[in-house]
Amino acid sequence: MNLAISTTVRTDRFDDAVERTRVALAEQGFGVLTEIDMTATLKAKLGEDMEDYRILGACNPSLAHGAVGVDRRIGLLLPCNVIVRRDPADDSTVIVEAMDPEVMVQVTAEPDLEPIAAEAATKLRAAIDALGDR
Template structure:
């Protein structure tokens, strides 16, 4: 399975960022932080022509379920969804939670939570891209 879920959209970078904020809330998640990686790199004097925002999103119930299997998994939280441009194309993507968490733990209850998180975050990305 591809470790990444990436989709393209016809929306602009700014439209997609706004749509993602809405979709996160509509699906019972919250936005904890937004990192504007593109602006950060440019502010450091680096020639970075693309746009890139990383949204840290979380569903408290699902996060608690992950942490109940192992507190060390806090390092895999929160979920990160990126909005970025690549050669003029606006894209949204994430590392698939099922793939990531399977590499960190073989606990079957964790895989169940990972499937649910992936279903939600995939739906969030699809809604923002539409």
């Protein structure tokens, strides 16, 4: 199993890629609960420069509710992190990646999470595929 679901977006406008990712997630029932600007944080806290890099904490409430109903500890793996980052080798490429929710089934060894994780993976794949290299 792959750790991530990913695609590339050809654009020079990083914020546009972030916004398109938010919209694609929303179309699949995910809201963005948190946003971490790694570039700004590392610059402010460590004085280090890096390419554009954001972490979006995405949550589909009905799927999260189902998962927490199976195992309360699943909150340790929520929300689903979606990374939007500029390819350091190509300024006109942005990579969008999400952890494959089916990994949580492997982490917990809880078979009742399988259908929830499969649905979450399907929705995340659809969101990320909608962004695909255009």
